[in-house]
Amino acid sequence: MLVLPKWAKTQIDKVLGNQRRMAAVRAAYLVLIGILLVGSVFAFLPQIQAHTDQSQTQQKVTDEAAVRKEYADRVSKSYNFAFGKGNISTPGNAAVEGNTFLEPDAFPTADYCGHCHKEAYHQWRQSLHSNSFRTPFYRTSVNILIRTKGIEFSRHCDSCHNPIAVLGGGLTQSSIVDRQFDQDGLTCATCHSVQKLQSTLGNGGYVMGVPAVLVDEKGERIPGLVPDSEILAHLDRHSKAVMQTFYRTPEFCSACHKANLPNPLNDYKWIRAFTAYDEWQNSKFSQRNPLTFYQADFKSCQGCHMQRASNALPEPGAKNGTFASHRWTAGNTAVPFYYGFDEQLEKTVEFLKTGNYLNVDLFAIRKANDDKLIAPLGSTAFTLAPGEIVQAMAVIQNKNIGHSLVPEVRDLYEAWVEFVVTDSNGKEIYHSGFIKPDGMLDERAHSFTNRPVNTDGVFVDNHKVWTIHSVAYDNTIQAGRSTLIRYEFRIPPEVKGALTVTAKVNYRHLRQSYLNNVFGNDHVAYPIVELASRTRTLNLGENSATTPDPHDNADWMRWNNLGIAYLDQLQYGDAIQAFSQVIKLRPDYADGYTNIGLTNIEWEKYASARAGLEKALELSPNNARALYYLALVERRAGNSDAEVVDLKKVLALYPQSRDARRELGISYYQQRKPQEAMEQFEALQAIDPDDLTAHYNLALLYRRAGMKDKAKEESAKFVTKKIDPGAPTYSLDFLRKHPEISIESVPWHVHTDMSHSEVIGAGGEH
């Protein structure tokens, strides 16, 4: 009886055990299925998410396109297509993806960006970029254009000064565009929406994209604003939307820091306005030009004007505690002064004064009745006596600016030399470059400016650039070069002790007469910044050698700069003498010999040039500069193959040398190798799309190759860009009417208060 229950119990336990196992197996199975399900969901989630993202992106792109089309249609109805149907920016070059009007609302405001980028916003607000349109200095000029020729012509200026207005179709009569964006000028989203560059032609040579602050997973730009949280969750995608590699290149700056006056603007012909970009490219800082007098490490525009510094305010764009400056400090003190941006003004002045950009050298004196140059001052003993007439020679070197002094719209700026001689009591003996009581600069000052003139031979004083037909003179100093300024004065017979001589380079933004045009004559005085200066004491009696100032150049460089200045003033004999002093002091300095060779070439003494160049190559066998000039000598000597070999070597070292490309193109042309010549001229155009030699030769080469359309195009470009041979008549007309400054147009001139007969009578320079 006991066996049966036991068996039954065993069987029951077995069944129960089986059931439990089965339950466990079922549970495990279910768990497995669950895991697989969840796993599959997770496995496909990114794709699902991506698909959703893409759908959302597509939807936003479609929505934006619809809004844009509706907006563009509305603007088009009343837009003045004065320069051709569909052409929205001529006489400027601004372009936009989609090639039609883009609603200003598509651009996120600076406030939106500044919500996170506080440091960038703070700096930008005080910068020239944010004030590119609204300042009175700009408006005064562009308003004249609008009033005299029509608002449609202002698209030329505003392609850079107010891209949103141009691309939004706001620059037309009866505009329907709300101009609230004017006050932000080049706002964050203008620069950060540029998608590519057209070329380096300037005048707004960019292609604007539809602004976006985020890209989707596939990298497609999502138009419109997004919440901060979305940006914060995808910082890399934010970065992809608002940053492009080319933003860090000088070519990006060239889109606007290079300008010309095209035929549609002036109804005349293409005229170069300014090109800081090409000046930089020709400077030592680009490392693209083998012909510079000195060498330096590579430095882009951004390297000087967007220097990294620690940020005071929160800035997600900072890296390792530093942020690339969005102040773009340069030379403009007028805008921060006008708006009361004290911080920007202070940093601008600091920038101008502390960069070791200029060197002022009181290099030499020369006494009347004596041809001997007493130089270099400080290293040479000499005597001086009361009653003598002295010519002081100041050499100003554009030492470390990557462009000319002064750059860009130089007719508006004022940079000049103030030269003062005082006696031991501080009494002025001679003063050039002073400011008159009415704020105007002494008109006989040596000024690093130019004088554009119109067809009446009148200075284009209001920056009415569309009336410019000629330039009476241009005394700017190109990057790396030097200029020599001569001052002649008589030491009063009664003076005793010592004379103090000071040369300063001063800068005022803007020229006083232009400030008067803007504000009337009753405005406050605008800042004058002393960029660089040098003072020397000249004893009446004996002068011995003195210790150099820490900022002085070495004597060999002082001679070299004098030689460069003589060269630019076409005084070849004196230049060779100066360069000869360089090689006396630095016989190992290959460039000293090259400079002698170069001077001889400019003097058309090709045979004499060879020795210097060969000596330079002996010291420095692969010296591209010496090779380039030697190639020119070989050409003159009829050694065509040697000429090509030298130029090829130069290009191997400096593939972006415009001069070497140009000369090699000519060499091949002369060797009747049209295809090779064409390649060189086309490569030259890629470097400088405005090169006249390239236009001329390509017109010929294309025509011979049967490429008639291209030949016609190049021919037309050559004709419009070539300087009008009749234009100098306007310059001469201006100079005739302004004897007080006409001397500035002569490369070799002397500043003096003495009458001509007084100088000649004393045996001075004549």
Place this chain on the structure above:
Amino acid sequence: MSKKYWIVLVAILVGAFFSPTLLLSEVQCPWLNAATAAGVLGGNVQASTLPLTLQGDTTCDFKRAEHLAVLTITVHTMALPSKDFSTYLAQCAGTAVRLRGIGNEAIQCVSSSSSNGGEQIIGRVRERAFIIDLKKGPTKQSTTNQSVLSDEARNIAEQVAGALF
């Protein structure tokens, strides 16, 4: 009298009746467009501008009647700015707060608390005085709204001064 005569007479009368309106509507404000005014006033505006004087002076009105929002811009040429401008400044009944970066000089006229909430800016560009009156409603705005209005008035003043330069 013939029927033709009556038609001509009626046409002349109708023309004479509407001509001032037509004239007004044809003159555009030289310093601010209606779209920008509409942006500030919050919607489509009725714009009217008096015919320009020989010196190019006028008064522009932008209104949103149903919201009692109005923007008036008046520009006058002064014979002797150093003397005459003070009479314009004297029009400010409240406290004159100097503004920087607008015209040659400008003040914002900050009204007393009992005022109707409008904003006024008086300024000068060379020899031309301008007055901006901006009002967005019948009563004084909240402090925040008043501050926004104040910013908007400054922006309008900057636009006007910019156009006058």
